[in-house]
Amino acid sequence: MTEPALLTPAVVAFISGMRAETPTGEHLRLARRCVMDGLAVAVGGSQQPGMAPLGRYILTLGGAGQSRPLGAAGHRLPAHLAALWTGTAGHAMDWDDTQLAEGPGRPYGLLMHPTMPPLAASLALADLVAQEEGGPVTGARFLTAFATGFEVGCKIAEAINPDHYMRGFHTSGTIGTFAATAAACRMLELDTEQTARAIGIAASCSAGIRANFGTMTKPFHVGRAAENGVTAALLAREGFSANDEALDGKWGYLTIAGPGGDPSLVTEKFGKPFTMVTPGVSIKPYPSGVLTHPSMDALKFLIREEGIGTDDIASVTLNAGFNVLGPIRFRIAKTELEGKFSFAFLLAAIALRGRCGKDEFTDEFVSSDACQAMQHRVETVHDEAIDAMGWDKIRSRVDVVLKDGRRFARWADEAYRGGPDNPLTDKELEEKFADNAAGLMSPEAQAKLFDLVWSLETLPDAGVLLDAVHWGALDQVAHAKAAHAEDVAA
Numbered sequence: 001m002t003e004p005a006l007l008t009p010a011v012v013a014f015i016s017g018m019r020a021e022t023p024t025g026e027h028l029r030l031a032r033r034c035v036m037d038g039l040a041v042a043v044g045g046s047q048q049p050g051m052a053p054l055g056r057y058i059l060t061l062g063g064a065g066q067s068r069p070l071g072a073a074g075h076r077l078p079a080h081l082a083a084l085w086t087g088t089a090g091h092a093m094d095w096d097d098t099q100l101a102e103g104p105g106r107p108y109g110l111l112m113h114p115t116m117p118p119l120a121a122s123l124a125l126a127d128l129v130a131q132e133e134g135g136p137v138t139g140a141r142f143l144t145a146f147a148t149g150f151e152v153g154c155k156i157a158e159a160i161n162p163d164h165y166m167r168g169f170h171t172s173g174t175i176g177t178f179a180a181t182a183a184a185c186r187m188l189e190l191d192t193e194q195t196a197r198a199i200g201i202a203a204s205c206s207a208g209i210r211a212n213f214g215t216m217t218k219p220f221h222v223g224r225a226a227e228n229g230v231t232a233a234l235l236a237r238e239g240f241s242a243n244d245e246a247l248d249g250k251w252g253y254l255t256i257a258g259p260g261g262d263p264s265l266v267t268e269k270f271g272k273p274f275t276m277v278t279p280g281v282s283i284k285p286y287p288s289g290v291l292t293h294p295s296m297d298a299l300k301f302l303i304r305e306e307g308i309g310t311d312d313i314a315s316v317t318l319n320a321g322f323n324v325l326g327p328i329r330f331r332i333a334k335t336e337l338e339g340k341f342s343f344a345f346l347l348a349a350i351a352l353r354g355r356c357g358k359d360e361f362t363d364e365f366v367s368s369d370a371c372q373a374m375q376h377r378v379e380t381v382h383d384e385a386i387d388a389m390g391w392d393k394i395r396s397r398v399d400v401v402l403k404d405g406r407r408f409a410r411w412a413d414e415a416y417r418g419g420p421d422n423p424l425t426d427k428e429l430e431e432k433f434a435d436n437a438a439g440l441m442s443p444e445a446q447a448k449l450f451d452l453v454w455s456l457e458t459l460p461d462a463g464v465l466l467d468a469v470h471w472g473a474l475d476q477v478a479h480a481k482a483a484h485a486e487d488v489a490a
Contacts, residue, residue: 007159007254007263008247011152012196014270015182018148021271022140022457030276031147036429036453037097037283038090038119039070039469044287044358044436045092046071046473049336050216054088054223055477067127068466070120071440071473079124080230083180085474087120088223091172093361094340095287095436096222099154100279100420103265110290111157111165113222114281117176118149118183120226125187125233126462137187139459145187147276149229153179154275155266156247161258165210169257173208173221180229188233193244200242201232203253214329214341280420283429286356288340291324291394294412295343298398299350302410314403316347316378320396321387325380332375336361347398348374357435426454440471 023031045051058069058081065076069085077085090096091113099111122145126137157175165171181202185195205228208221236242247253247263254261275281286293295318302308325343333342339349345366349356351374365371386395393414400408415421424432430450437446449468452459 005262005264005267006245006248007156007261007267008196008199008245008252010263010267010270011156011178011182011199011247012192015148015152015185015195016192018144018186018271022144023147023274026277027147027274028143028457030281031143031150032453032456033283033426033429034097034115034150034276034281035119035143035146035456036433036450038115039449039453039465040429040433040436041093041095041287042070042086042090042116042120043433043440043469044095045089045219047440048089048092048219049363050092050219051085051089051473052477053216054085054220055474058085059474059478066131067124069474070123070466070469071471072475073466073470074472075474076127079128079234080227082127083120083124083230084223084227086123086223087116087180087226088219090116090120091219091222093287093358094218094289095284097284098282098290099157099275100282101158102275102279103158106158106162110282112153112171112175114150114153114157114176114179114275116222117153117172117180117225117229118146120223121149121180121183121229122146122187123466124226124230125184127466129187130461130463136461136463139456139462141187142462143457145183147274148186149179149181149183150276151271151274152182155270158275159263159266160254160261164258168210170208170210170213170218170221173225174206174257176208176222176225177202177206177228177232180226181232182229184229184233185236188237190233190237194236196244197240197242198232198236200244200246201235201240202228203246204242205232206253206257210327213327214338216337218337282416282419283424285418285424285428285432286346287358287361288346288356289327290416290418291327292343292346293418294394294414294416295320295324295396295398296346296350296356297417298396298410298412299347299400300354302398302400302408303351303354306408308400308402308408310352310374312402312404313351313374313377313400315401316351317399317401318343318347318378318380318396319383319386319399320380321384321389321391322382323387323391324394324396325382328380332372333366335363336366339366342375343380344375344378345371347378351378358438441469
C-alpha cells in the first residue's frame with residue numbers, strides 16, 4: 001500500500017533548502033514587483049480608519065524596541081507588533097495582490113493574497129536580525145525570505161480542500177499564517193527541527209472567518225497572520241514544542257480546516273515552478289476583491305468608448321454567476337469598508353468618476369448624495385447561463401441604459417487587467433504607489449524608493465526600505481492619543 005503524501009515534511013524541506021536560493025530571472029522580476037505592490041498598498045492602507053485604533057492598542061503595550069513598523073521609522077516595537085501593523089495596513093484597502101489557482105475546483109481560479117503576510121514578517125525580522133547579528137540584512141537575504149514565504153503559502157493554499165474558503169475561512173488569514181511563518185523561519189535561519197515546530201505552532205494560530213468581511217477585522221486577519229508567523233518562528237527558536245507534522249494526519253490542519261486536502265498536488269512542486277511565476281499572481285488595479293475588477297473595467301471602458309456622461313445614465317445592470325455575486329454582501333454601501341463588497345458602490349464610483357482608487361474609498365464619498373443616488377441605479381442579476389460557463393474565469397456582462405433610451409452592453413475581459421495575461425506595467429505599478437502615497441511621500445522620496453526596489457537584490461541593507469517609506473504614521477496616532485488624554489484630564 002502506498003504511503004500517503006505528507007505536506008509538513010515537504011514544507012520544512014523547502015524552507016530549509018532556500019537558504020542560498022535568491023530569486024533569479026523571471027522569479028526575481030516578479031518578486032520585486034510584488035514587494036513594490038505590497039509597499040504601495042501598505043502605505044495607503046496605513047491611513048485607513050481601522051489603523052488608528054490598532055495603533056492606539058499597539059502603543060499601549062510597550063515592549064522591546066526590535067523592529068520598525070512601516071511608515072513609522074521613528075518607532076521601534078516588538079517584532080511581532082511591527083508585523084501586525086504592517087500586515088494590517090497592507091490589506092486595509094483590499095488592494096494587495098492575489099494568487100492564481102492551478103488545481104481544479106478552486107473558487108474564481110483564485111486562492112489568497114500571498115504577498116503581505118511574508119512581506120510584513122520579513123520587514124519586521126530584518127530589523128531584529130540586524131540588531132542581533134550586529135550588521136544589516138542584505139537585500140538578497142530579504143528577498144529569499146519573502147519569496148520562501150510566498151511560495152509556501154501558495155502551495156498550502158493549493159493543497160487544501162477548496163471548501164476551506166467556501167465554508168467561510170479567510171484564506172489570506174489562515175494560510176497567510178504559514179506564509180509568514182515560512183518567511184520568518186528563513187529570515188532567522190532556523191534548522192529543520194525548529195522549522196517543523198514553527199509550522200506546528202502556526203497551525204494552532206491560523207485563523208480568519210469571512211463573517212468579518214466588510215469590517216476592520218478583515219485586514220486584521222492578514223496583520224495577525226504576519227504577527228503569528230513572527231511569533232511562531234521566535235517561539236520555535238526558543239525551544240517551544242509543537243507537533244512536527246501538524247499539517248497532516250487525523251487532527252492535522254488540512255483535515256480539520258479543509259475538510260481534507262491533497263498534499264500530493266504540491267509535495268513535489270515547491271519551486272518547480274514557483275507559483276509566483278506559474279500560474280502567477282494578479283496585481284490589482286482597484287482596492288477591492290479581484291473578482292469585481294473585470295466588471296468595473298467593463299463599465300469603465302464602455303463609458304469611455306461610447307462617450308457616456310454620468311448624467312446620461314438611467315441604470316446599470318451587472319449580470320454574473322454566483323461565484324462573482326455570492327461574496328458581495330452589501331446591496332447599498334454606507335461605508336468604504338462595505339463598499340469593497342458592494343457592486344452598487346464599485347460601479348457607481350466608475351460611473352461618477354471614471355476611476356476607483358484611494359480617494360473614492362472614503363466614508364465621505366461612499367455616503368455622499370451623488371454616490372448614494374448612483375448606487376440605487378445599479379442592479380445585479382444572477383445569470384444561470386453565465387454560471388453554466390464554469391467558475392474557472394471571472395465572467396460577467398454589464399448592461400447600461402441611458403435616459404434617452406439607448407442601451408449598451410459589454411462583456412468583461414476574461415484576461416482581466418492585472419492578471420498574468422494582462423499585467424500592469426512597471427510604470428502602472430509606480431503610478432499605483434503614487435496614488436497610495438499622495439500627501440505622505442514627496443515625488444522625490446517615491447523615486448528614491450522605486451530605485452531601491454527595482455535593485456533590491458543588490459542592496460547591502462534591506463532596512464533602507466523602511467527608512468525610505470517613512471512619514472511618521474504612528475506619530476499621528478500617538479499625538480491624537482496624547483491630545484485625547486489631555487482633554488480627559490482637563
